[in-house]
Amino acid sequence: MNRGLVGQLIGNAIRHNKARYFEALFASLFINFLALAVPVFMLQIYDRVVFHHGLTTLQGLVVGMVCVIVFDGVLRLGRARLFQKIGLNIDIDVGRALYDKIMKLPLRVLEGKPASSWQILFRDVDAVRGALAGPTTALVLDLPFAILFFLAILWLAPPLAGVIAVVLPVFVLLAWRSGASVSTLSEAERAENAKREALIGEIIAGRATVKALGLGEKLRPEWEMRHRNTILTSMDRGRSSDSHVTVGQMLSIGTTVAITCVGALLILEQSLTIGALIASNMLASRLVAPIASLVGQWKSFQAAREAAQRLNAVLEMEGERDAVELPFDRPLGKLQLEEITFRYGKDLDPAVDKLDGVIGPNGLHCIIGRNGSGKSTFFKLLAGLYRPDAGRVLLDGADISQFPRRQLTRWIGYMPQEVVLFSGTIRENILMGSDTATDEDLIGAAKLAGVHELIAQMPMGYETDVGEAGHRLSGGQRRRLAAARALIGDPPVLLLDEPSGDLDGEAEKVLAQALRSLAKDHTILVTTHSPALLSVADTILVLDRGRVAMAGGAREVLGRLGQGDSGPTAPRPTPKAAE
Numbered sequence: 001m002n003r004g005l006v007g008q009l010i011g012n013a014i015r016h017n018k019a020r021y022f023e024a025l026f027a028s029l030f031i032n033f034l035a036l037a038v039p040v041f042m043l044q045i046y047d048r049v050v051f052h053h054g055l056t057t058l059q060g061l062v063v064g065m066v067c068v069i070v071f072d073g074v075l076r077l078g079r080a081r082l083f084q085k086i087g088l089n090i091d092i093d094v095g096r097a098l099y100d101k102i103m104k105l106p107l108r109v110l111e112g113k114p115a116s117s118w119q120i121l122f123r124d125v126d127a128v129r130g131a132l133a134g135p136t137t138a139l140v141l142d143l144p145f146a147i148l149f150f151l152a153i154l155w156l157a158p159p160l161a162g163v164i165a166v167v168l169p170v171f172v173l174l175a176w177r178s179g180a181s182v183s184t185l186s187e188a189e190r191a192e193n194a195k196r197e198a199l200i201g202e203i204i205a206g207r208a209t210v211k212a213l214g215l216g217e218k219l220r221p222e223w224e225m226r227h228r229n230t231i232l233t234s235m236d237r238g239r240s241s242d243s244h245v246t247v248g249q250m251l252s253i254g255t256t257v258a259i260t261c262v263g264a265l266l267i268l269e270q271s272l273t274i275g276a277l278i279a280s281n282m283l284a285s286r287l288v289a290p291i292a293s294l295v296g297q298w299k300s301f302q303a304a305r306e307a308a309q310r311l312n313a314v315l316e317m318e319g320e321r322d323a324v325e326l327p328f329d330r331p332l333g334k335l336q337l338e339e340i341t342f343r344y345g346k347d348l349d350p351a352v353d354k355l356d357g358v359i360g361p362n363g364l365h366c367i368i369g370r371n372g373s374g375k376s377t378f379f380k381l382l383a384g385l386y387r388p389d390a391g392r393v394l395l396d397g398a399d400i401s402q403f404p405r406r407q408l409t410r411w412i413g414y415m416p417q418e419v420v421l422f423s424g425t426i427r428e429n430i431l432m433g434s435d436t437a438t439d440e441d442l443i444g445a446a447k448l449a450g451v452h453e454l455i456a457q458m459p460m461g462y463e464t465d466v467g468e469a470g471h472r473l474s475g476g477q478r479r480r481l482a483a484a485r486a487l488i489g490d491p492p493v494l495l496l497d498e499p500s501g502d503l504d505g506e507a508e509k510v511l512a513q514a515l516r517s518l519a520k521d522h523t524i525l526v527t528t529h530s531p532a533l534l535s536v537a538d539t540i541l542v543l544d545r546g547r548v549a550m551a552g553g554a555r556e557v558l559g560r561l562g563q564g565d566s567g568p569t570a571p572r573p574t575p576k577a578a579e
């Protein structure tokens with residue numbers, strides 16, 4: 001049977017930590033042997049010290065018990081440390097595998113689920129760690145030693161061992177039932193919790209809009225509904241769990257009562273001493289305790305198993321090509337589209353529909369079209385972020401789908417429409433665009449993006465902290481930094497989605513001139529409606545509902561658009577005119 005990747009990772013983690021688990025098992029062995037000391041102490045107190053005034057025995061027993069308590073404490077502490085180390089290794093292995101997988105998943109897969117559902121997966125790593133290196137593991141290691149206590153009771157009072165033999169299967173059945181019923185309810189609770197977190201995530205991400213539009217009250221019913229559902233499912237799960245735990249506690253008390261009653265009869269028959277009864281009762285509660293905790297803890301195992309299954313499902317998803325980089329020279333930047341088609345869903349119209357033609361090498365090519373005409377989708381296909389449902393994108397004659405992501409990002413610089421910066425300095429954010437860039441490249445890219453002077457005027461210059469997601473900067477500043485980030489690796493192909501979006505007129509002109517001079521030896525595609533950029537373009541491609549509505553030299557297209565040509569809705573006259 002396929003254990004799955006998480007199974008393998010856990011297997012590896014257990015193998016790597018085999019020595020530690022053995023040490024923990026060894027510690028458990030001693031802890032449980034030492035646990036026998038208390039009943040023996042009681043037996044001696046009642047049957048020897050009390051009955052025979054054995055004060056010397058009492059002194060000896062007290063010294064012995066102090067040693068036992070200290071040794072037990074040291075062992076428990078040691079065992080907890082071992083679990084910490086094992087847990088750390090599991091965290092590192094499984095957490096790293098999850099991070100790597102998420103980084104390798106295709107963009108469409110990542111976009112297919114809310115951001116919060118990816119975030120929540122890291123909590124699943126905690127659940128797996130908790131089950132393999134937490135209190136539940138200590139419980140499992142203690143379980144085999146229950147036999148030790150059973151044998152001790154059997155030796156002291158065989159009829160009392162009979163009572164235990166009857167009660168134990170009931171405990172095991174209860175633990176199993178508790179796990180089974182809690183499992184379904186935990187899944188429902190998790191699903192509701194994920195919905196609530198998705199809403200909180202959206203509200204926090206859009207906090208400025210929420211505030212500006214005063215959406216607090218409008219969003220409240222939705223929030224309250226999701227919050228209520230989370231609480232209700234949590235209460236259902238809690239109720240089920242509580243009822244099993246309560247039955248378990250009742251059974252524990254019932255066991256003590258049954259043992260005491262049977263023990264009392266044995267004392268009356270003079271086949272048992274009071275000390276032996278007290279010792280048996282202590283042994284019985286020590287035996288029953290871990291099994292009774294199983295009733296409450298089974299849910300942790302169940303939760304860990306489900307977490308492992310969810311992690312497994314993600315880890316087994318197909319990632320992007322992880323091949324070694326191919327020995328290709330730096331491309332010249334000729335993009336060839338072979339009837340590329342892409343739909344966001346099987347039943348949806350194509351967002352990009354049979355786009356065909358050649359762009360570049362070199363030149364500044366503007367893509368225009370109405371909102372929703374497919375410009376951003378087209379760029380994501382060119383950047384290799386989406387795979388076409390049909391057709392191919394070739395770069396210098398090579399299908400881009402064969403290249404690993406790292407290689408592609410060096411050749412195709414992409415600046416998305418929604419600019420995202422990361423916490424850190426301006427310098428760190430720009431340098432993210434290249435693995436090898438020097439300080440000279442950093443300044444060169446900033447100058448090209450027209451942001452160098454602006455940075456130089458800041459008190460901390462390139463070391464200025466941009467804040468969470470770059471929120472300490474203005475929209476235009478963020479966009480210019482993102483442009484510098486796309487430019488820094490000097491890729492032969494540049495895809496800039498609305499680079500002039502938040503720019504003022506002056507910045508727009510600077511950008512237009514920079515792109516114009518860069519276009520001599522780079523293939524630059526820009527989606528824009530900025531006259532400054534359109535005026536320096538070599539070609540213009542007009543998209544409409546994912547198709548080419550018009551394409552050709554910039555002057556010609558602008559002329560036709562100016563003459564009242566129906567533009568984006570016009571038929572497709574020159575499919576390869578962007579060449």
Ligand SMILES: Nc1ncnc2c1ncn2[C@@H]1O[C@H](COP(=O)(O)OP(=O)(O)OP(=O)(O)O)[C@@H](O)[C@H]1O
Pocket residue numbers: 111344345351369370371372373374375376377378417
């Ligand atoms: N993640 C998505 N899931 C489903 N449909 C999508 C998704 N993203 C875009 N679309 C749809 O695909 C079509 C093309 O969208 P796209 O973002 O490429 O247009 P655009 O030309 O860049 O628009 P704009 O000028 O507004 O940025 C639109 O109809 C849009 O509704």
